[in-house]
Amino acid sequence: MYIPITVDHIARVEGKGGIEIVTSDEGVKEVKLNIIEGPRFFEAITIGKKLDEALAIYPRVCSFCSAAHKLTALEAAEKAVGFTPRPEIQDLRDLLYIGDMIESHALHLYLLVLPDYLGYSNPLAMVDKYKKEIEYAMALKNIGSKTMDYLGSRAIHQENAILGGFGKLPTKRQFEELKRELKEVLPMAEYTVELFAKLEQYKEVKDEEMVHMAVKPRNDVYGIYGDYIKVSDGFEFPVEDYKKYIVEKVVEHSFAKHSFYKDKPFMVGAISRIVNNADLLYGKAKELYSQYKDLLRYDNCFANNFAQALELVYFVERAIDIIDDTLAKWPIKERDEVELKDGFGVSITEAPRGLLVYALEVKDGKVNYADIITPTAMNLAIMERHVRLMAEKHWQDDPEKLKLLAEMTVRAYDPCISCSVHVVKL
């Protein structure tokens, strides 16, 4: 008789979720990822609401990636009404989004993931022994927050990104200040890569069938926006066809619907971006990629953490480049008028933890239809499979060890459980 191994409330993730592993004499019988958050009905509550008001609340799906939600919803809305932002405005939206990437990756890696590897139950306990690491985490997090403060009005739930552009742009002096501080944290981002390169990456969890999905970067700029989705099996599809290739299904053993691509679970996130688009990296990130290519394993979800570290370097460098371009074009008009024509638009972008889908229909200036699929909703199926692989390997070990390894597997995905549950169709 085996007692099920349960983690009621997975710590150090965003949102409330649990893990249940049932074993018998033969091995692992059942693995479940349980979602224990309350519903928020984001799609349903915004239907019939004014577009600008709905756009103000979409970021509230999730705080860790509020800029991602805001900017993806904005792009879907602007596509729906037939508006295209000027290139310099798009660059500044990229910069705001990058602020989110840097903050989210820094928080996840140092505060949520690192304690496991170093044997702590929380990041605050690491302060005495790992002073430098905590300082770097804070500095990286702070520059991400500041970028969002300046471009988006604040680090959580940005109100300054609006239809047509921005309410107000930072001053030239603020851009220069951002650039100076980004340059200061670049070595810290590089240190993060070195640090995570040294950690044990749990190579034992190998998934030969792993399929990765990421956007095909627009204008060949590695990162966030794209009009096509690239799959690691070589297939590509336009974002408008998302429903054909990101298929949500009810599975017997889970309360949340799982996402499948050609009947198989797939992964999204930093490692998926690297697997599909590493050839577009440049600068220091490219050098580090070449140096550590072997650690960026496509078949191991733990490589996601290492990919995030590499992306920290890339996004810091990319942010500096955007600021240089912006200052070269200065002054920049902050906003264009947008006429609210009726229409339908789909935007899929790369949120810090992977693909984020917004499909919006606008009618008479109001939201008439809304569909949101978040990265964690897409990753749930493969996350569960990898917890199972981990459990199959360690089911006879000390239950506490298995619990930790199962939690670490989930944390490797940087899941946003609030995101996934509030929008996934159960």
Added chain:
Amino acid sequence: MSEKVKIGFYALTSCYGCQLQFAMMDEVLQLLDKANIECWFMVERDSDEDREVDIAFIEGSVSTEEEVELVKKIREKAKIVIAVGSCAIHGGVQSWGKDKGLSELWKKVYGESHVKFEPKMAEPVEKYIKVDYKLYGCPPEKKDFLYALGTFLVGSWPEDIDYPVCVECRIKGNPCILIEKGEPCLGPLTVAGCDARCPGFNVACIGCRGAVGYDVAWFDSLALEFKKKGLTKEEILERMKIFNAHNPKLEEMVNKIFEEGE
């Protein structure tokens, strides 16, 4: 305080933004020699909701029957309960769809499926337990946390904010978005403390800190102003309800304007 103060941070249904704001404060590190974290799942693997605490921070709206039980338990175990953010204080943006009713919302998003928790329409924490102090905002500002925590740590009690965002906007010298640009800014009735953050970016306030308390929120006079600008009653109510859907005065005060005017 000679002994370390025991702190708990609890999440109901939310975006986790209030905790994230708290976790992102560099000042939290300075707090460590003064406080023990008994429960805070976002950062502490060793968290336990059953432990006694001196200060309980609760974020999120009560949106399941399980969360009703949780807030009651927190109240029993905590000396001071602080409702943190728009969800805990006002039911959050998830209450915006309140008029549609739980079953309609459920059907639209989840179809005919059922889950093991018992869903409820989102409600403020205060509906179920006594709340001692509130940190307004979606999310609250860092200084809101620092002020409350600092005050409690020296054994004092923080003042509540009883004036609107407009005051801070005037002090900053921002142009008035309502009067000069004609946009439906909710600054006149929203609790201050954000330093008029959004109007400072030329963006109209959407009221994320909720309406000023003590029954002085002037839904009626602002509704009159909006009405003069051509907004319909429905438009006014929708906007004011984004963060105030549970306010008992709102509808009555807005209705008054439209009845008198007709």
